[in-house]
Amino acid sequence: MWVFDRAGIYGSQGFNIQEKPDLVTQIIASYLRMDNSSLGISHLIKHENRGNYIVGELGGRLYLDDSPIFARVDKFIISDGLTCYRARLQTTDDWSDWSYALKLKGCEPDEGSEAEMLGLATEKQAWGVIRLVEHKNVCSPSE
Numbered sequence: 001m002w003v004f005d006r007a008g009i010y011g012s013q014g015f016n017i018q019e020k021p022d023l024v025t026q027i028i029a030s031y032l033r034m035d036n037s038s039l040g041i042s043h044l045i046k047h048e049n050r051g052n053y054i055v056g057e058l059g060g061r062l063y064l065d066d067s068p069i070f071a072r073v074d075k076f077i078i079s080d081g082l083t084c085y086r087a088r089l090q091t092t093d094d095w096s097d098w099s100y101a102l103k104l105k106g107c108e109p110d111e112g113s114e115a116e117m118l119g120l121a122t123e124k125q126a127w128g129v130i131r132l133v134e135h136k137n138v139c140s141p142s143e
Contacts, residue, residue, distance in 0.1 A: 001027050044104070053090070054102065056134050061090035064102060100133065 001012040017024045037043060045052050045064070053061040065086040072082040082105045086098035118132035 042104070057136060062087045062100060062102060063090060065098060069101070101130075
């Protein structure tokens with residue numbers, strides 16, 4: 001049996017399912033009772049008939065393309081989960097207007113964070129640098 005959370009991965013000791021069928025039933029029942037957070041489904045991404053979206057700090061919806069434009073595929077089970085999506089504002093009726101990119105990443109914020117560097121580039125009006133529209137630390141792995 002394996003359980004994942006923000007702090008890592010946990011595994012039980014091996015056992016013989018023929019010798020402990022009640023334990024197998026308990027394990028399966030436990031997995032079936034897990035909520036979305038326990039199953040690793042992000043609470044940030046919402047779903048409706050128009051597609052997947054997130055609600056930004058400013059209250060508007062940012063709709064995501066169906067497939068990520070980048071997803072870090074790693075040989076390890078646990079990673080930072082870096083995934084990037086094309087996105088568009090809810091006010092845009094043109095479904096081909098993907099003017100934004102959304103980056104989701106699980107990491108501990110550090111002193112030289114990407115958000116700080118992009119904020120500095122925006123403040124200095126650096127030409128040719130992507131502009132950070134919104135940034136939010138949802139939680140840290142230590143929580």
